[in-house]
Amino acid sequence: MNKLLAFIFLFTSTLLFSQSEQLSDDYFKRGEFEKALIGYQQLYQKNPSNNNYLFQLIKSHQQLKQYDAVQQLLLEKIAINNNPQLLVELGYNYQLQENVASAKKYYDEAFSKIEENPNFVFGIAHQFEDHSLLEEAIRAYKRAMELNPNLNFNIQLAQIYGEQGDVEGMFSNYLDYIETKPAFINNAKRAFSDFVSENKENENNLILKKLLLKNLQSQPHDYWYELLSWMFVQEKDFSKSFVQEKALYRRNPESLSRIIELGVMANEDEQDEAAVEIFSFVLETAQDVDTKLLANQYLLDIEVENAQEKDFSSINKKYLDIFETYGTFEQTLSLQISYGNFLAFYLKQPQEASNFLKKSLKLNISPFQEASVKLKLGDILVLQEKFNEALIYYSQIQANLKNSTISQEARFKVAKTSYYKGDFEWAESQLKILKSSTSQLIANDALDLKLLISDNKYEDSLHVALKLYAKADLMAFQNKTDEAIDLLGKILTEHKGESVEDEALLKQAQLFEKKKQYEKAVTNYKNIIANYSEEILADDALYFLAELYNNHLAEPEKAKELYEQIIFKHEDSIYSVEARKKFRMLRGDAIN
Template identity: 60%
Template sequence: MKALFLFLFLISTSLFSQEDLLAKEYFKNGEFEKALASYQALYKKTPNNNNYFVALIKSHQQLEQLDEAEALLKNQISRITYPALYVELGYNYQLKNDIEQANINYNKAISFVDDNPNYAFSIGKYFEDRSLLERAVATYEKAMSLKADLNFNSQLAKIYGEQGNVEKMFESYLNFIEFNDTYINSIKRAFNEFISEDSENESNQILKKILLKKIQHNPDLMWNELLSWLFIQQKDYKKAFAQEKAIFNRKPESLNRVEELAFIAVNDEEYDIAQEIFVYITETAQDPETQIAAHDNLLQIEAKTSNDLNSLEKKYLSLFDTFGRSLGTLNLQISYAHFLAFYVHEPQKASTFLKSSLGLPLTALEEGKVKLELADILVFEEKFNEALIYYSQIQRNLKNSTLSQEARYKVARTSYFKGDFKWAESQLKILKSSTSQLIANDALDLMLLITDNKFEDSTQTALKLYAKADLLAFQNKTDDAIQVLDQVLIEHKGTTIEDQALYKQGKLLESKNEFTKAETNYLNIITNYKDDLLADDAYFALAELYEKRLQQPEKAKEYYEQIIFNYEDSIYYVEARKKYRMLRGDAIN
C-alpha cells in the first residue's frame, strides 16, 4: 500500500511540475491567455503558493485586465500578511495611471520595515522586479539602519550598477565583502564589467580611490589584495608588486601570491618586472625549494631575452655548486638540459647531463618529467624513434595523468615531424577530448592541419615541407623555419596550406620583432582567405600587432571590430570586444 501511495505521489508531482513548466513557457512566449488559464489552475490547486499568485497577477496585467488583478490582490492581502503584495497592488495602480494610490501602497509596503526589518528581503525584491529601483534602495537602506546585522549591500550594489552610479556600486560591494569575504571572487567578476586595462578609465580611477581610502581607514589586507588585483587588470605589474610586498610583509606565511604575479608578468612578456619579482623571491624566501624555483625562472627569462649564453651557462653551474644536484634541484636540471639543447644547440651534452639525473631516487612522476625532456631533446636531434620510446614509456607508466596525455600528444607531433601523418592523425583524434584543455586545443589544431592538407597531392609534398618548418621552429631555428615557409609559399602557392604557412611565418616574424613583415602576412590572409579557418586568427593577430607593437590603436580597433561583427563564434570574440571597447574609450566594459 505504501509503495502504491508513493507511486501515485510521484506521478502527481511529475504532472504538477509539467504544468508549471508549461505555464512558464506560455508566459515567456507571450501567450498570456494560455498562461493565465494555466496559472489559474495551478493557483486553485495551491492557493498558498505565492509564486503562482504573482504569476497570475502578471498574466492579468499583460492582458490589461487590471481590475481583475486589483480584486485578486485585495482579496489576498485580506487573507494573509505579506507586505510585498502592497508593491504589486501599487504597481497595478501605476498601470492604471493612478499614481496617488500607487504611492500610498508603495509607502505602505515600506512602512512594514519599521515593525520588522526582515520584511525588506521580499519588499525590496518586489520593487526590483518592477524596476522601481529608488524604492528598493529606500527599503534596503531603511532596514540596514534599523537592524545593524542586515547586509543588503550586494542588492544595493547591483541596483547602483544598473543606474550607472559606479562609485556607489563599488562602495556597496566593498561594504558587502567587508562582512562576507567568501564572495570576493564574485565581486571581482562584477567589477570586471566596469573596469578596463586603461588605468585612466574613470571607473578604474574611482575604484582605486575607494580602495586607497579603505586602506587608510581600515588596514585590512583584503583591500591591498583588491588593489593589487586592479593593478593586474591594468597590467601595471610594478604597482601590483608593491601591494604584494606590503601584504607579504604583514603576513609572511607564503610567497605564492608574489610568485603568481611573476608568472602573470612572464605570460604577458613583461620580463623586466618579472625578473625584479623573482629576484625579490630569491632574496626573501627562507626555504631552498622556493629559492631554487625563483632562480630557475630567472634563468629561463634570461634565455629568452639575452644573447650571452656563456654567462647564462655559468649561472646554471653556479647554482648547482650552491644547491647541489639532488631531488631538490630536479626542475633546475631539466631546465639546464633544455637550455643546452635548444639555446646552445648542444643536444648530446644535454642528453648526457639529463640521463645522469635518472640515477636519482625519483618517483614515477619525476622520472616521467625527466624522460619527457629527454625525448624532446631526441626530437631536436631528429632521433625520432628513440624519442618515441621515451614518450611511450611515460604513457605506460603514468596512465591517465596529464603528463601521459602530453606524451601522447608529443608522440603524434613526432610522427607528424617524421611525415607519418596517418598515425599522427589517429593519435590526435583520441586527444581531442583530453582533460587538459591546452593539450586538447593543440591536438585539434594539429589534426585540422593534417586533415585539411593530406589530400592536396599523393606525395603530400607541401605538408611535409610545412612539417619540416614546424620542426625547425621547435628546434628554435627560427630563421631556417622562415626560409622553409618561404619555399612552401613559392612552390605551393594557391594550395590549401598557403594561409597556414602565412600565419605560422607571421608568428615567427613577430618573435624576431620583424613586425612589418608579419603585418604583410596577416593582411595577405584576410585579403585572400577571409572565409577560411584562420581568418579570425589573422584579424586578431593584426589587431594585437597594431595595438601592442606598432602603436596604431585606431587600426587595432578596426580589426577588433571585424571579429566582433563577422566572427561571433571565434575564440577571440570576448577578448576582441573587451579590447575594442577599451580603445574606443568606453567608461564601462
C-alpha cells in the same frame, strides 16, 4: 486500510494541485491570461493563504486590465491580513491606472509600516523590486538600516544600483558589505569583473580604484590591499599589483604563495620585467629551499628566453652556481631539465646535455619525473636529428604512463618526429588518436598538424614542398631561426600557388616576430588575409596581426578593425572570444 486510502487521496490531490499550478503558469507564460486567471482563481480558492497564488491571480487580472477586481481583492485581503506587501501591490495597481496620488498614498502607508517594524522591509522592498520601483526599494532598504543597524542590505542595494547603471553606488555598497563580511571578497570580485576591463582608463576602473584607495587611506585593512591588487591584475598591471601584494605580505609574512602566483601570471602574460621583479623578491625573501629553487628557475628561464649569445656564459655560470649550492638531487630536478635544455638548444652542446640528463635518470625520482627527463632527452635527440633514438624515449613514456597527459604529449612528439622525418602516414595515424586528447592544447596542436599534412600531401605525390616545410619547421625547433626563415622563403618562391604557401607565410611571419622584425611579419599576415581569406589560416593571420598592432606597433585602431573582422566574419574561430573582449576594450566599452 483507512490510513492507506487517506494517503492515496492526499497524494492524488497534491499531484492534481501541482499539475493545475503548472498548467496555469504555462498559460500565463504563453500570454493566455484568461485561461491562467481561471486556473489561479481555483488554486487561490482552495488555498487562500498561499501568497504566490494571490499575486499570480493579481497579475492575471492586471494583464487583462481588470484593475477594479484587483482593488476589491486587495482591500478584502488587507482588512484581514496585516501584510504590508499588499499595500505596495495596491499602490502599484493604481499606478497602472496612472493614478499617481493614490499610488503614492499606499506606498507611503507601506513605508510607515517600516517605521513601526523595520523587519517589514523584506516583503516591502521585494515587492517594489518586483515592479521595478527601484528608487522606492532603495529608500525602504536604507530606512530599515537606519532604524535597525543590525540589518544589512548592502548587497541588495549594490544589485539595484547595478541595475540602474549607478556603478559607483554598486561598488560602494559591495565594499561596505565586505567591511562587515570580509569572506565575501571573492563574490565581490566576480561581481566587479562584469564592470571592469583591461583598459586602465575605463571609467569604471577609475571609480573602483578611487574608492579602494580612499578606503585604504582611512582603514588599511588587508582586504583593501587584496582588492586593489586584484584590480591591477585585471588591467594587466602586474607591477602595481606587486606593490599591494608586498604590503600585504609585510603585514602577514606567513606565505609567499600569492606573490608567486602573481609572478606566474606576469610570466604567462610575457611581462618579463614585472615577472623578474616579483621572482627576485621571492628569491630574496624565501626561507625554504623549494621556493628559492622555484624563483631561480623562473628567473633563469626568463633570462634564457631573452638572452643574446654574449649572455650565455654568465647564464651557464648561474646554473652551475645553483647546482653547487643545492646539489643535483631530486629537489633540483626541474632545474636540471631546464639546464639540459639550455645546454642543447642555446650553447649547442647536445651531447653534454644528454650526458647530464642521463645522470638525472639515476636519481630516486617518480615515474612522472622520469618521463619529464626522457621527454627532454627525446627533444635533444630530435635536435640532433637522431629521430629513431628519440622515438624510443617517447615510446617508453607512452608504454609506462598510459593515458596520462605526459603520455599524450609523448605521442604528439612521436607524430611530430615522424613528420620531421617525412613519414607523413605514420604521423597522421598518431594525430588522429590525439584529436580526442583530454588536453585541449595537445588536441588543438594535433588537429593543426594533421590538417597541415592532409591538406598538402595529395597535391604532390613526392611531397617535395611538404618535406621542405617540415625541414623549416625542424629548423625553427632547433633554434636555427634565420635558416628556417630562408628555407620558408625558398618554398614561397619555388612553390608559389601551391597549397603549402599560406602555411609558409604564417610560419615565416611568426619567426619574423621572434626576431622582432615586425614589419616583415605584417607583410606576411596581410598577404594571407588578402589572398587566402577563405582558407583555414585566415583567422590566425587576422588575430596575430591584430596582436602585433596592439602590443608592439602601437596602432590600436588597426588592431580594433582586425578584431572586428574576426567577430563578424569568423564567428567559429578559436580567437573569437578574445577578439571580442579586446575589441570592446579598444572601443572603450564601460562593461566587459
